[in-house]
Amino acid sequence: MWFIAPMRTFLLTAAAALLVAAVPAKKLLTPNDIVSTAPASAWKTVSADDLMVMDLANGGRIVVQLAPAFAPVHVANIKALARGKYWDDATVYRVQDNYVAQWGLNESDKPWPSGVTAKPPAEYTRALKGLGVIRLGSSDAYAPNAGFADGWPVAYSSKQGWADLAHCYGSVGVGRDLSPDTGTGGELYAVIGNAPRQLDRNIALVGRVIDGIDKLSTLPRGTEALGFYKDKAQYVPIASIRIASDMPAGERPSYEVMDTASASFAEYLKLRANRHDDFYIRPAGGVDLCNVQVPVRKKA
């Protein structure tokens, strides 16, 4: 059950359980039931070349799945920055409640490593063609259409032919200054609050945190404007940022994302939009794009 069960109610539930044992009823499935019983074929392993592993000096690990299909130049930059040791001495220097945590070098004039494109194009949208979108089936306030493509939440226009990654909880984007600057990739942010979809198509998203977001979401909030830490002593040091494929094979973490084109995901999506089980009595009949977290699991 999802909320509180006072002890007296536990007793009541135990009594009810005896009745259920006597007269078995059809179990109402939850989204978690679908995830825990999905066949192996419903899962896709994330390439080690698309995993960014960020270790904080305090021992916390944050793992980001990169999205080269949506922002190829920015993602290539991030790999070059990691491999070129650009982020030695990087910190988390901004944490704004219900918005973002941001890290990098902050106002540095350190030269870009080789392989970095200093002024990438505005990779805010891409062609819808070739994405193979699974429709959300609910309305979206920010775009004509919404759905899922290869494991990612996307907003799109089937008429105009564009698609973009949606800013959801855990999304990782590239900090930038005013337009036409698109950011190089040295400063990154992760969403730690309600989906700030107004950023869609205004900034480059490069991936999402798939493990350890709580290592960012629990950090103290900065007290300066926009959540910047007031004193450098508050900055949270980052020990290393690596691409998993550059790590020794035995140390690489590995993850699987549910295939959004699978029958399991279709069932999961349907249940997310129509919660109806022992706890939920009034299904909404709809669901917000960012409220359908695509299932991810760590491989042993």
Added chain:
Amino acid sequence: MWFIAPMRTFLLTAAAALLVAAVPAKKLLTPNDIVSTAPASAWKTVSADDLMVMDLANGGRIVVQLAPAFAPVHVANIKALARGKYWDDATVYRVQDNYVAQWGLNESDKPWPSGVTAKPPAEYTRALKGLGVIRLGSSDAYAPNAGFADGWPVAYSSKQGWADLAHCYGSVGVGRDLSPDTGTGGELYAVIGNAPRQLDRNIALVGRVIDGIDKLSTLPRGTEALGFYKDKAQYVPIASIRIASDMPAGERPSYEVMDTASASFAEYLKLRANRHDDFYIRPAGGVDLCNVQVPVRKKA
């Protein structure tokens, strides 16, 4: 500006500022500009009888605005629980990332103080009539209509005549066991993640955190199922929960909420749906209900 400004870009911006001084351009307004210049008539003071002040033992203060117009019996219970000292020895005992922080006595059989209705009705919706809703003007995935009533985000059906408070970041609700239990009010939760709108019409909302949500959102996440803390030593002690009107007059905090029927709010809402300023270059033309945080400010 909203994101990162490397030092070299600051220099660029300074040069651009000189140009702007020579050729003044029309300033593009942001939602914050509307809030900071709204007249006194656009603000309404929250009654001290509708403010719940929760002080953690670590010094953090969380202030909740109660919503008696939506859940009158549950809100009356909460006032009776505070006045009857029910929450002496209460703790925050559950913090689930991207979901809720929950507090109370957890599995206690402590008797209810006088004035508490042990089994309140299911105050999950109320009559739309009498609310005077301002329309959101964007689509909503969870209800036929959405908007704002007396400062609150609401979902509603103009055809069927019901309305409910929406589960947004900061919303406070009443923990319950399985239906038809509606919860008495002893166990409360606050949303600390993406709006869990699937809970709408399935649980009683009684208000929202209007100050100090970061004191909950930064707490360590519980490692047991549903974010419960594993050891009682991890529970976060609550020093007191009081209704502001019961506090000495000189100690009461006081807040103003923007009148959602005011011209200022109409302008704010329009800009939230159409961000277009020095940073935002592609306005969405729509906005999610929970992404229009109704402005709140503390009175001196």
